[in-house]
Amino acid sequence: MTAITDGPLAGPSPGGTDTVAPDTFREAMTRFAASVTVVTAYDADRPVGCTATAVFSLTDRPPTMVVSLASTSGTLRHITAAGLFAVNVLPWRLRSLADRFARLPSGQRFEGVERTARFGAPLLTGAVAGLVCRVTRLVPLADHTLVVGEVLHAQTENEDPLVHYARRQTRPEA
Numbered sequence: 739m740t741a742i743t744d745g746p747l748a749g750p751s752p753g754g755t756d757t758v759a760p761d762t763f764r765e766a767m768t769r770f771a772a773s774v775t776v777v778t779a780y781d782a783d784r785p786v787g788c789t790a791t792a793v794f795s796l797t798d799r800p801p802t803m804v805v806s807l808a809s810t811s812g813t814l815r816h817i818t819a820a821g822l823f824a825v826n827v828l829p830w831r832l833r834s835l836a837d838r839f840a841r842l843p844s845g846q847r848f849e850g851v852e853r854t855a856r857f858g859a860p861l862l863t864g865a866v867a868g869l870v871c872r873v874t875r876l877v878p879l880a881d882h883t884l885v886v887g888e889v890l891h892a893q894t895e896n897e898d899p900l901v902h903y904a905r906r907q908t909r910p911e912a
Contacts, residue, residue, distance in 0.1 A: 771903040776826045776839045777805050778853075778860045779817045785848045785860040788813040789840035791902050792882075793825055801889035803871050809883045812844055817873060817885055824859035827867040828900040830909040835862070836900060857890045866899045867892065 758766075778787035792806035803825055807814040817823040828835055839847050852863035861868040871887025878884075898909045 768904050771901050773866075774828045774833075774836045774900040774902050774907065775805075776828060776835060776862060776865075777807065777813060777817075777823055778826060778862070779813065779820045779823045780855075780858065780860065781816045781819070785853060786813050786816045786844055787826075787839055787847060787860070789836050796886065801892070802874070803869055803887050803889060805885045805887070806879075806882045807885060809878060809881055814883055814885065818876065820858070821873050822858045822890075823871055823873065823885065823887060824856070824861050825867075825869045825871065826862040826865040828862075829864060829866045829895070829897040830900050831897070832862075832864055833900045833907050836902075836907060856893075861893070864897075865895065866897050867894045 772791040773793070775790050775793050776787050777790045777793070778785055780786070788807070788811060790805055790807065794804055796802040796804050805823070805825060807817075835851065838851075848860075853860045854863060855861075856868070857870040859870045861870065868891075869889050870891040871889050873885060874888050875886040876883055877886065901908050901910060
């Protein structure tokens with residue numbers, strides 16, 4: 739790799755119109771392995787949720803998570819109203835929940851799905867990790883909103899997570 743020490747960087751300028759094509763960008767993003775999560779909240783006493791892979795920890799002081807959701811998402815609307823949400827990292831054995839929470843109408847997603855309520859958010863039974871967060875900031879970016887949350891509760895299970903990589907669901911190789 740060659741280091742540039744003087745002069746402007748070659749290539750498109752930040753925010754310019756010479757950015758990479760969306761298809762090329764999406765293809766590159768398939769090479770980022772990501773845990774598959776279901777982000778949940780309550781609409782009054784009814785649980786709501788959706789599948790998300792754009793989820794990451796920001797810092798551990800204070801413990802903070804960031805979730806990226808489409809700005810038009812119903813789940814985002816309920817998270818905003820509740821001020822609380824949970825991030826549920828799915829295990830390999832519950833991989834069918836990823837499609838369920840991505841494709842079914844919102845009123846059917848929780849049918850037959852075991853869960854518990856912790857600190858005002860639904861946690862899915864059997865999740866590899868479950869984190870309940872209090873919303874501290876909403877950051878609109880392009881067609882998504884970043885939901886920043888301070889972690890109020892965390893629990894883990896010792897099981898292989900479901901991973902999304904190269905447009906397929908898989909589990910980590912030992």
